[in-house]
Amino acid sequence: MRWWRPVGTALGVALVVVAAVLLVRVYGVPGMSDVRATVDAAGPWAPLAFLALQAGLTVTPIPRTVFTLVAGALFGWAVGMVLTLVATTLAAVIAFAIVRATGGRLVERYARGRLLVWVRLRLDHHGLLAVTSLRLVPAVPFAALNYLSGLSTVRFWPYLLGTAIGIAPGTVAIVVLGDAVTGTPPPALVVASVVCGLIGLAGVVVAARRPIPQDVREPEPQPL
Template structure:
């Protein structure tokens, strides 16, 4: 497959994912309960599959985390949500690497592209974990970015799972879809997760700051 074909295909896939995020209806509590009643004992499996596939598009994970807590309870909801998160992250990573990696490689000579790539690949698990802890960093776009970077799959998946644990547990346990409000405690939890994520990211950035070149020739003193 030529580079131009891959680029066109990547743009088409991204457009479809973006359109899905905009046009797919986000179900409310009543609709989720109806789905659960219709699927019966298969509810956990249906939730896992829907969560894993639909969050490959830039659809917020929060609605599925809330659904998990609402439909299957806290313990099962957390297990399903984290499993689906990891699956979706792997699918997004693979899709981005398949379609967009060649395009990024052509621009690695550019300083901003190279800097982002080095931070992700060099930081490994810590870099991905820190970014996943920050609620304002969207799940799917970050997955695409990691897919076209040089970060390895296993550190990426490990960082995604670790960084998603606190926020996932908080949302599933609170399950505020029933009230339609966001509890202050959930906002406070997000703030703490964000602070921890930023701290980890700062550590990665400091660790990867390139050392000052020490190979410059020392001017020789000419003999008088």
């Protein structure tokens, strides 16, 4: 019986909540200025630790949006933008490399749905366009696209370039939103994020309308 797993998880969550409540009651809720002062006092170790944490955790299916918001809140929009762009790109590269290095055997069993097959075929035949447009669409899960790209035959450099271009607009907008905890978010960046999402959808339509060869075989992952 595996009943102890959900029970253990529930107990762990409860302990974290209780500990957080006790800390708040004892020390109070720090203001954003206090938090930033603590981060500044840590020197270069704080941004380096944040970069390593985001890059390591978002290789897994943990959403990166939380880290993007926190980066803006902790470091401001300029430093936060650089940190989260580098960490996101690094996580994408690591996930891609892991799938290629292992032959994709673990991921393959979960990539059977019709939508996933459709995405993989577009990655195979329209690599840079497909990666860029899919990255621009906020609804496309970051980690899932990393894994599917590793399974596909898209080459590394088009994948890297498409990732760098595609993640930039949405990332900048969310970082600025996080920085707005202590100020007012520029509306232009929010509008830019929406526009980039629409451009991404248009790219997906273009990639979808481009013909796929009829004699397509099941693709094999390509080496880096």
